[in-house]
Amino acid sequence: xxxxxxxxxxxxxxxxxxxxxxxxxxxxxxxxxxxxxxxxxxxxxxxxxxxxxxxxxxxxxxxxxxxxxxxxxxxxxxxxxxxxxxxxxxxxxxxxxxxxxxxxxxxxxxxxxxxxxxxxxxxxxxxxxxxxxxxxxxxxxxxxxxxxxxxxxxxxxxxxxxxxxxxxxxxxxxxxxxxxxxxxxxxxxxxxxxxxxxxxxxxxxxxxxxxxxxxxxxxxxxxxxxxxxxxxxxxxxxxxxxxxxxxxxxxxxxxxxxxxxxxxxxxxxxxxxxxxxxxxxxxxxxxxxxxxxxxxxxxxxxxxxxxxxxxxxxxxxxxxxxxxxxxxxxxxxxxxxxxxxxxxxxxxxxxxxxxxxxxxxxxxxxxxxxxxxxxxxxxxxxxxxxxxxxxxxxxxxxxxxxxxxxxxxxxxxxxxxxxxxxxxxxxxxxxxxxxxxxxxxxxxxxxxxxxxxxxxxxxxxxxxxxxxxxxxxxxxxxxxxxxxxxx
Numbered sequence: 001x002x003x004x005x006x007x008x009x010x011x012x013x014x015x016x017x018x019x020x021x022x023x024x025x026x027x028x029x030x031x032x033x034x035x036x037x038x039x040x041x042x043x044x045x046x047x048x049x050x051x052x053x054x055x056x057x058x059x060x061x062x063x064x065x066x067x068x069x070x071x072x073x074x075x076x077x078x079x080x081x082x083x084x085x086x087x088x089x090x091x092x093x094x095x096x097x098x099x100x101x102x103x104x105x106x107x108x109x110x111x112x113x114x115x116x117x118x119x120x121x122x123x124x125x126x127x128x129x130x131x132x133x134x135x136x137x138x139x140x141x142x143x144x145x146x147x148x149x150x151x152x153x154x155x156x157x158x159x160x161x162x163x164x165x166x167x168x169x170x171x172x173x174x175x176x177x178x179x180x181x182x183x184x185x186x187x188x189x190x191x192x193x194x195x196x197x198x199x200x201x202x203x204x205x206x207x208x209x210x211x212x213x214x215x216x217x218x219x220x221x222x223x224x225x226x227x228x229x230x231x232x233x234x235x236x237x238x239x240x241x242x243x244x245x246x247x248x249x250x251x252x253x254x255x256x257x258x259x260x261x262x263x264x265x266x267x268x269x270x271x272x273x274x275x276x277x278x279x280x281x282x283x284x285x286x287x288x289x290x291x292x293x294x295x296x297x298x299x300x301x302x303x304x305x306x307x308x309x310x311x312x313x314x315x316x317x318x319x320x321x322x323x324x325x326x327x328x329x330x331x332x333x334x335x336x337x338x339x340x341x342x343x344x345x346x347x348x349x350x351x352x353x354x355x356x357x358x359x360x361x362x363x364x365x366x367x368x369x370x371x372x373x374x375x376x377x378x379x380x381x382x383x384x385x386x387x388x389x390x391x392x393x394x395x396x397x398x399x400x401x402x403x404x405x406x407x408x409x410x411x412x413x414x415x416x417x418x419x420x421x422x423x424x425x426x427x428x429x430x431x432x433x434x435x436x437x438x439x440x441x442x443x444x445x446x447x448x449x450x451x452x453x454x455x456x457x458x459x460x461x462x463x464x465x466x467x468x469x470x471x472x473x474x475x476x477x478x479x480x481x482x483x484x485x486x487x
Contacts, residue, residue, distance in 0.1 A: 105124060137171060144163055167180050174207075204217035210275070288344075289318075342357035355378045369395045422446040441476065456479070457483050
């Protein structure tokens with residue numbers, strides 16, 4: 001609706017556009033009623049305007065406002081669909097008709113009416129060519145994606161392929177382009193068009209090594225090898241480096257990347273490898289100021305920084321870590337700075353460095369529960385469960401409702417067979433955050449370990465009410481089924 005108000009302001013300000021006191025009054029009154037929550041009153045006011053001023057230049061805006069209020073205010077897609085059709089039928093040259101057709105498609109899609117929804121999206125695309133229609137590339141992209149959903153739902157593979165191909169001709173964010181290529185490749189593969197599918201998957205691998213679609217395309221190498229000749233060795237080296245990074249083997253990751261860069265990889269792979277190399281070296285040296293400079297330079301030279309997921313977050317993380325390191329150097333007794341820098345090192349998968357800082361903070365303030373909590377996670381990261389457990393207990397002594405400590409302490413008790421103590425932890429967790437599914441899942445496990453099967457079943461049902469889908473939901477249903485069999 002914000003766009004509506006801006007357009008109204010422009011219309012009223014342009015010489016030669018009729019903006020009588022009466023029509024303007026209708027719009028101001030409707031907007032006031034809407035702000036007061038009286039949506040029906042606002043709709044009636046717009047309808048009165050349309051009745052008295054059907055030929056006014058603001059008539060399509062009023063008609064569109066009625067439809068939007070039905071859809072977004074009353075959440076009534078059926079009535080909204082009727083009102084969007086009115087905009088299309090009565091004001092096809094207004095510039096609003098294309099957006100009305102798009103929203104009509106959304107209403108129909110929400111009802112599962114895939115064929116009329118697809119027809120509405122197609123009409124929106126046709127109407128968007130009219131002079132004065134305020135569309136932009138993102139609008140067209142989203143419209144084509146919606147059209148593709150309709151074709152996919154109806155099993156219209158030829159139309160789906162045509163839509164994907166049309167989408168790929170437009171400038172797209174890398175993640176969107178990779179996802180469309182994946183869908184297009186899968187569609188070709190399902191039709192037995194292996195060569196076309198191979199080209200789609202190969203394009204993902206060669207252009208988007210850091211995006212989620214890469215893993216799916218990588219799994220199609222057998223198909224790709226039937227139709228294309230690709231040197232897989234650099235990509236295999238890149239994956240080894242990624243695996244080493246996940247394991248915290250920074251030196252191993254850096255070595256693998258250096259070997260890769262010594263060759264002549266594809267430009268996208270070279271950029272992705274360089275990005276990972278900056279990541280590894282920054283953590284190896286713990287020089288986050290330099291890491292921020294190197295990363296900023298790399299992103300500035302990249303063809304599209306969106307090729308690197310989380311790059312902006314990572315750059316901010318480097319900068320904040322560097323600032324905290326400077327603060328700790330200047331104020332070595334600042335517990336809050338020591339704690340914050342320790343957390344930053346923990347996030348950077350430098351748990352030993354984190355422990356050094358957090359132990360300094362604990363020495364200065366043994367009663368700081370936050371310091372104890374982070375120490376618990378740092379010791380757990382280096383494989384010292386006893387020190388981790390003691391730190392979490394110290395945290396709970398200062399902050400008994402700290403669920404970030406209650407959860408690991410409860411699981412520690414489960415691991416050592418102290419189910420009743422685990423129940424105490426998880427029950428407190430559930431009392432503090434009753435809407436957190438993890439609390440009820442863990443509590444159910446603890447009840448079952450102690451033989452309290454009815455309470456376990458109740459907790460699993462509570463969990464399923466909060467998280468009905470996913471791997472844990474399947475585990476919970478299986479556990480409930482086993483409990484039923486045991487009766």
